[in-house]
Amino acid sequence: MHRHLLTAAIGAALAAAAIAAPARAQDAAPSSAPTEIDKVTVTGSLIPRSEIETATPVISISAENIKRQGFKDVYDVLRAQPLATGAVQDSQYTGGFTTNAEPISLLGLDPGFTLVLIDGRPMADYPLLYNGQSNFTDLASIPTAMVERIDIAPGNQSAIYGSSAIAGVVNIILKKRVDGTHLNFRFGGYDGGGGENARLQLIGGKEVGPFSLTYGLQYSMQDPIYGYDRRRIDSTNDNPDPDARYGSRNFVRINADVLPNEYVDPGAACGALGNLFNGTLTRDFRPGRGYYCGSREDVGYLTIMNRKRDLSGYFNASYALNDRTELYGTLLVGHNKSESNPGTRVWTTSVDTNGIFYNDTSGRYETYQRIFAPEETGDVDANNERQTSDSYNLAFGGRGSLGESNWNYDAYFARSQYKVDSKQRWLLSAAADDFFERRFLGPVIDHVGPYPVYAPTDDSGFYRALTPAEFNSITDIIRTKSETWTQNFNLQLTNTELFHLPAGAVGFATVLQAGEQSWKNPTDPRVVAGDFFSLTGTQGQGKRRNQAIGVEFRVPIFSQLTASLSGRYDKYKNVGAGTDSDGTYKIGLEYRPVESLLLRANYATAFKAPDMAYVFAGDSGYYTTVVDYYRCATEEPGESIGNCTYNAESVSGRRSGAKDLKSITAKSWGAGVLWAPSGNFDVSVDYYNIKIDDEVNDLNIDAVLRSESACRLGQLDPASPTCADAFARVSRLPQDAPVPLQLDSVRTNPINVSKEEVRGLTAKLNYRWQTDSWGSFALGANYNVTLKHENQQYPGDPTIDYLREPFYSSEFKNIGSASLSWNKGPWTTTLYGVRYGRTPNYAAQVDPAGYSTENGGRMRPHLSFNGSASYEFGDDLSLSFTVNNLFNKMPQRDKTFDVYPYYNSLNYNIYGRSYMVEVNWKFGASSQ
Structure with missing residues (x-):
């Protein structure tokens, strides 16, 4: 069936081309172009060329579309793309390892399988680990003010870019030329409250003789959204299971030696605690367990959107020494502060025995549990995890031509660094135990096996709120400073006319690279020693050196057929660990039977060096x-x-890590068709197939x-x-x-034995038309459908079908997006919509039998719209208004999702409708 889909798509395009009028060569590009097109370097190739579309399909999102379609930052742009089908842990995932980072999952693969570049150069990994296991790139640190466009090339790209380009490459192209100075101010908020935000951008440029400078500055702020800001998740009364609508166990005494565990009724003791959690703590009842003191609004104190304050700066300069030589430098810096609240802190008796101790007074095994209220910690935000991150991406070098020849060079040094300083307040085990022993438990008098023996005589000390000073006396600040960096020297030589064949000139490129990267993720020694209550941490550090050589040829076989061949050899040396090397190659074919039609195909191999964390993680x-x-x-x-x-x-x-891990390897192939009968219309369909071997997985x-x-x-x-x-x-x-x-x-530990395969179809369409009376219109659409996604964890295991076994995955099978823009005179409006396909409900995810169970099933597709309108007051001033989530579309209610927050936050968000007003001033532009 999958072959029939591809055959039908190609056949339809060929039929359309057969009746189309001949078009000019440059009309094969998806946008209007001048008669002569300068040769440019496109994502997925090192050789400059006139054709924008090649054997590798690329999706481009311009800065103008980012603005018009309502995206507030780079992460929003990429998360909404149809290729980003995988569920990820972002800032909604409180209490995780990377609550302030924003990764994406292309094609449903691990976030680390996507190589993120800035101007073709790799970014440093985020210092903290995704799910406490693996390295990835954080998109939260990239300011939109400096972005010219974003290119996404799916599939294996290691033969061009090296490690990690298995799911694809995201290449973020920064602005190189700005005419005059642009000042932009935007502010907005959400219907449901919380999340108020503002952004100030200043970008400009100047050219004086041989010197060119582009600069930018961006400051943005975002207030948090708490669970209590959204009625759908502000209380356990929102639980779709009526039997689970009871409060958190804020003060509970449990008989642990009976099943099910029974609660000891606190009687009137809850009355003195009624002021906690904003006056919502009461004597509550859990069916089958009994009475305790709890608040049903406790859950609402988690953040679902973090508080942020971000400052970014950008400089790009070049100086022409002569007609053939140019020096250049680029610097992008970022300083970010963020806060997230993972929820209230918990204490239980005897954490080493899962809370259970022997009560010599009652003669039973029991557990006492306390969840501290904001009134006890001193403030709603007192438990916030606070992070300060500093990053930079630097490159400087020279480029030009070698004499009067066709040879061009680009030699540069690039370095990217990311630092995270994290602070959070946590309970000290010994201090907390000592405090509650003095308050009501008494000292440990004996042990029964591993269980300590206490003889409490009075519970009144337990059912008593702490003062903020008392809470602070049993807690301390955990502070960690983590860092990653990557740096390399590069020499690239290109020749678009190496020699001539009857069909045309052969293009050539080669690259030499030498570099190293480092990862350092220490943990407070007290955490490793177990001094903090119910908390340990990840730790590790290491360094890796690498060298690479790559070549690429572009060969016109005959007038209608062009081949591209690239190969690369990479060698990695993990300092203190093993050495690994991989050779990769890529073959691409571009066939143009008529100038308006492109048939393309590619085959490639790829690799991913084991994550630094997988190799160097300490115990x-x-x-x-x-x-x-x-x-x-x-x-x-x-x-x-x-x-x-x-x-x-x-x-x-x-x-712990495994120093003998080897590189992950992959093979991919793709084929597609692009029809562009004019500069105002193009449509394409492409098939991709990626097979991954020796995949490293840290077991969940x-x-x-x-x-x-x-x-x-x-x-x-x-x-x-x-x-x-x-x-x-x-x-x-x-x-x-x-x-x-x-x-x-x-x-758990990383292993090097898994296999994975993903294949699917991606399509895009662009159409622009002009009317005499109604102005101009532009329609754009993108679609991706995953036809297969399977994984085999161990040799001999049955294959896991991620699309049909929700026990293992809740990724989207298909995502489609479309935008319609209208421009007339000073007015421009855009309507953007994205449709996410069905995902499994919660019952299907927690039951290995999947959809065969009575409660198994799927959620309906999710559709949301953004709308924007702008008006230009002359050439220098414009005003725009944007509404995101136009119809306030929330995640579908899942009657089986009986765990907070009662919806799948890895796939959806519950932010709701938001508004943004934006003012743009432009001044100092050169006269045309």
């Missing part, structure tokens, strides 16, 4: 809250995951526990390699323990 521990799927299934059968007693079990984990702890449960329950073959591995990783207490088979620990 790291972590505490996390997980779902114990096995005990939910065996001890509370029929209970929903959200209402299961074991849906928030504390567990410790360990992980939730996935390990799901697999372990499925193996124990016989839903997966207990003798399979997956089950053998899951049993080895998950440690449980013995059957005769006070809490039989309670989770003890889980170990």
